[in-house]
Amino acid sequence: MPHILLVEDEPIIRSALRRLLERNQYQISEAGSVQEALDSYSIPDFDLIISDLRLPGATGTDLIEHAQGKPVLIMTSYASLRSAVDSMRMGAVDYIAKPFDHDEMLQMIARILHDHKAAAAPVTVPEANLDSRVNHSDLGIIGCCPAMQDLFNKIRKVAPTDSNVLVLGESGTGKELVARALHNLSRRNKKPMISVNCAAIPETLIESELFGHEKGAFTGASSTRTGLVEAADGGTLFLDEIGELPLEAQARLLRVLQEGEIRRVGSVQSQKVNVRLVAATHRDLKTLAKTGQFREDLYYRLNVIALKLPPLRERDSDVLEIAEAFLERQNSQQETGRLHFSREAKRAILSYTWPGNVRELENAVERATILSEKPEIDAEYLGIDIDLNAMDATSFDELPLANFSAESDHCPESPEDLSLEDYFQHFVLEHQDRMTETELARKLGISRKCLWERRQRLGIPRRKTSIE
Template sequence: MLLNRILVADDEESMRWVLSKALRKKGFTVDLARDGEEALRLIQSNEYDLAILDIKMPGFTGLELLDKVRELKHDLLMVIMTAEASMKNAVEAMKRGAYDYITKPFDLDVIDAIIEKVHKAREITSQMTILREELKERYHLEKNIIGNSPAMREVYKTIGKVAPSDVTVLVQGESGTGKELIARAIHFNSKRIGKPFIALNCAAIPKDLLESELFGFEKGAFTGAVERKLGKFEQANGGTIFLDEIGDMPLDLQAKILRVLQEKEVTRTGGSQNIAVDVRIVAATNQNLEELVRKKQFREDLFYRLNVVPIQLVPLRERKEDVPLLVDYFLQNACAELEVSPKKCSPEAMALLTTHSWPGNVRELENTIKRAVILSSDPLLTPSDFPGLRARQTGSEATAADDLSLEALVDMKLRASLTNLDKMESGDIYNLVLKQIERPLIRFVLEKTRGNQVKGAEILGINRNTLRKKIQELGIELRKD
């Protein structure tokens, strides 16, 4: 067996007991620590193959323990556990050398999967690459990239792993998914922080001007070149260049980009001198580069040089659990930018936003929120403030959306209420949640029964007179067929 001895460090006795029982049942030797100091002492005096550390413990935190252990045991693989699924924690843990990052509560299958990954990793190498322990400055990702969905947590972990190195990264995703934000996150969590980050959209610049934008030009190189100009690669020297929509780059320029990657030098248009540049390249595209390679529209050798570490951003429709977080973030930003009083979304509006397909992804959501903030004078945004979204849902699509809206509404309000339990009076959670879902629930059931109150009362499990009273109190309009 490649993996024999495991350390579990957590200040919760129940967590230590569950993990130790499960791991010992699988034949592992397990030692337990209740705080960071005890964990460090055990690591100093024993040999472990894996350490599972809680991020918040008395003594040393899990992150501090990562730093200290890396100085002593370069081959010890460490997994960080946390009850707070924040992007900052995920990125910081992976940057400091964590092997993986898991969020409580989790199934024991997750631990099994991690152990399997450790087995495979030890078959390939006996040491993990030590990530950079500390950055002189931090780019606060959590204020820019929003999302706690599984897909986004994987992105955060990849950023943490790849940022300290200089490998080329290819970010792929639909328009509006935030590819440039990911590129900036990589740069500002790398050793190149403090150096330039230069972004260039290859699709936004005419082909005959793109070369001079990238590589610069000498005075007199062409009509209008009245003085020397440095290209983007020289401007980014020592830092990172972000080549957005690289799939639109002409083939002749692709060859020159490949030369920069191989030779680490550029030549200005109209010049003959080779100029050395130290630049990390992060490229992005919303196209299928492999398909372009098959069509001979993109160089195969350049594709493989760019695709060293791929990051795939999923569209917003595939991570709808992140929509409420994004809505709150964009509302706060829009109100501050436009200098208007704070606004919030009603539960019905939030449910509508959550179920929309968002073909324009995060960018479309941001613009939609900003438009609503500008046009609405009410501090509470309702579905009527998002008419374009409601208009797109008809027939079976509307029915499916209603189903999802109710589910999203209940889930959202329940989570919000439970989060603020400490601020509520005893016994208030029932009334709070019920009050906020009663109207959409009754309206939802009546729409399903085509306004049949007898059938609706049966489904709801209430008296017909009670239902009629609720309809009047809540101002619910009945459909007229």
């Protein structure tokens, strides 16, 4: 169980956060100030330190040097990127603005712990001629379909270089995971990876936030600030949704790529920076460049290596594997016991097109684990827009026939020798004299309505002696 130190001077916030984390299987120790934390605990013994930025006597960033490499997550009510840059320059692994969303906090903690564990492991790059289905779990991305295997191999080839990378894919496909894998497998993995969502920063502030500014450069610039590009010096800069970057900022970014230097807003002096740029977008940058909405010269600078993430609907059985991984995470975080998907839920997961991709799947699994009233999660709790009764019977092929029922030992033929409809008919006729319609439907992983419709289609009458 990960051990987390929580440093927060507001008792109400500290108590609420402690309850949240303890409910999700984290061991918590707490302190009201930096000095109390130093007097009471050995800081390097913790897996993660979560600290408020503004504390009596000292700031939360003072804990970073005492952490001796353990990750420090900074909480701040001053929810500006400027405070975040200062914290991350001093070595904080990330920051979160108060008031924060509980799900956001839990996801951030899980990611930080995972990334720290991955960074601590030795980095090994397999030879190019190894089997393409080599275990890629160290990348932090799940996928066995051919498109993902090809992507994993490209990540391993590209990661050790300093080439710029453009990650393409629909929203929710996990583009930031690819960026993190590139960073973790690179020679820069001891330096920071700074992630910026270009769509989330107001256009009037984006140049200041990316490149920094001098004191007095504009109204409100009361002190000199370091930009996010400079904060990533020596490491990786990940620009998500780069298609939303204004043209003026694009020109400045081009200078970073061409000359390896930046100039803060309001400054006449340039300074060198050494960053590896990974950009991501769900938009067609080439089309935007042709219409003048994106600089063509910047597009070609970014498009040195293009990695395309397939949408979830094109990843075949990966969908169920990813859903099981999300369910396992929920099982470890929630006090609900061991949950598992029903057969109908698995069929629904495989049949649905997931327009929101991995992000939508993760939300559906979380919703289902919260709402389910029994260990077996029914399809209805996934909350997806799909007609469960209209799912084609051929979707049974997606899962092994052996899973239909543990009682199939009574069948005179091996299930593999039967077609799906033969198997369905054989199973119903074999068991309907001692099972209710509800039990039959549950064993087959379908609803009662679907069972009735298939009886009608296949001409299987209900026995008068069947139990109800």
